[in-house]
């Protein structure tokens with residue numbers, strides 16, 4: 001017996017906790033929506049509230065006027081009844097006329113709120129979220145979910161905010177209907193009608209809110225499904241998928257991924273909607289029946305005449321119809337808030353990930369003179385780094401990049417060359433050790449200003465579907481109109497003919513998606529990326545980094561590039577990464593990276609004479625080329 005009492009108490013306290021959690025959740029949602037609405041401007045919000053209030057009252061005015069007209073018709077005052085009818089119809093007309101105004105105002109609210117959210121989102125992703133954080137699966141999910149919302153521009157936080165305001169029209173209508181029932185059929189009937197409306201409405205919206213949470217939790221599975229769908233439908237992978245004979249495999253994979261994503265959702269939908277739907281429908285039916293019976297009782301008792309009775313019945317029906325989904329609010333509020341939550345969660349995870357990092361100590365007064373740093377040596381001082389906190393990619397790395405000299409970085413696949421560049425450019429911070437510029441730790445330099453010192457072409461450079469002009473000048477975007485500079489660097493990179501042969505010259509978009517666009521070959525894209533880096537140097541970058549700059553060039557292109565190497569790197573600190581040993585020999589210094597550490601370092605002749613790893617790899621590659629040349 002005491003055990004049973006204990007069990008009942010535990011169940012009751014569990015239920016209370018759930019109720020209080022839900023109440024807390026509702027308060028949080030209301031605060032969030034109010035916060036979002038504050039971004040839309042007072043004028044816009046006030047006009048929208050007014051429009052919804054008026055639109056929400058019109059069905060009640062219509063109902064009252066019609067009831068009065070009916071009453072007057074029965075009592076044979078036909079001429080006055082016509083005026084009431086006309087007033088009712090005017091209310092109906094006004095409601096219709098207000099609909100586009102409500103839509104327009106709502107759209108304006110959504111646009112203002114979304115503009116704020118989008119700016120906050122992109123601003124955060126671009127400037128506050130370190131690359132390392134962006135690559136974490138948990139962050140990537142939040143990022144993709146927030147991205148998803150802004151991509152469709154449909155169920156965004158802005159839509160949630162305007163959807164919340166649209167509820168005003170519904171609640172105005174409900175309040176009016178309850179008053180009408182109270183006046184015409186008495187307080188008990190009104191109470192019954194209000195009970196029906198509130199209970200069924202709560203049932204609907206609570207179930208839908210819970211459903212929204214399930215949708216949010218399914219984000220990782222949705223991301224995987226979207227990725228496979230993108231592979232199957234975009235032109236990006238079309239070539240490979242067809243040549244690899246992967247059509248059936250991708251098809252099956254997509255089916256499996258979407259099943260894995262949708263089936264749990266379907267199950268949760270049954271759980272979320274099943275029982276509540278039955279319970280609330282029964283409650284609604286019972287309440288409506290009781291209210292209608294009360295009204296019918298008045299009619300039968302002869303205490304009410306036709307007009308008020310008609311109004312009472314319509315009032316009760318209006319209340320009963322409150323238990324449906326509000327298309328103008330519910331979906332927008334639930335999914336739009338999901339997008340807002342994803343954005344907030346994304347910011348939270350990013351901030352948590354960077355919380356422990358050493359903060360830059362620079363203040364407005366002690367910002368170092370970056371122009372002076374151009375002539376300083378860059379030193380890697382015992383730098384270690386790992387992506388996952390377990391497997392080090394760079395280990396106790398120590399070497400120097402002397403100002404104005406060229407350094408070649410060589411090493412086998414996965415030795416850590418690209419990672420080193422990311423650490424050098426400040427995209428990642430070392431776990432241990434320091435990168436010093438002159439005597440200043442990179443951590444103490446303003447990251448944006450430091451990055452502006454760099455002209456980097458990554459191995460996996462991006463092919464921007466923008467104009468030729470933008471593709472080149474984006475490395476020094478304030479010089480977008482420097483046509484002479486763009487043309488000069490295109491020519492140095494071996495693309496002298498490109499502009500003349502393009503339909504809109506420098507303004508030709510590099511995409512097949514537009515009529516005046518054109519596509520480039522792999523080698524031409526690589527030359528374009530090189531031109532971009534050279535343009536940055538032209539406009540002040542002092543460190544040139546080229547990661548496998550000739551990987552996609554033909555033999556002549558590669559030879560031309562290395563003939564130009566000395567000229568390209570003159571006056572700047574440069575670092576070139578390449579697997580082609582014959583080419584890197586022109587660099588002032590060669591650093592051989594092995595397992596994330598410096599294995600050897602020196603000039604080509606010294607390293608060959610030393611007979612170490614470099615000499616072995618160089619002679620292996622040289623003899624292979626010699627054999628190939630002999631055969632030819």
Ligand SMILES: Nc1ncnc2c1ncn2[C@@H]1O[C@H](COP(=O)(O)OP(=O)(O)OP(=O)(O)O)[C@@H](O)[C@H]1O
Nearest residue numbers: 135387393411412413414415416417418419420459
């Ligand atoms: N973003 C990343 N997240 C996790 N691990 C990574 C990431 N990028 C690289 N790695 C890992 O770090 C190691 C070094 O990669 P890195 O790209 O620096 O090598 P690399 O010397 O440039 O190789 P390659 O010659 O093939 O370009 C590899 O084992 C790779 O798997």
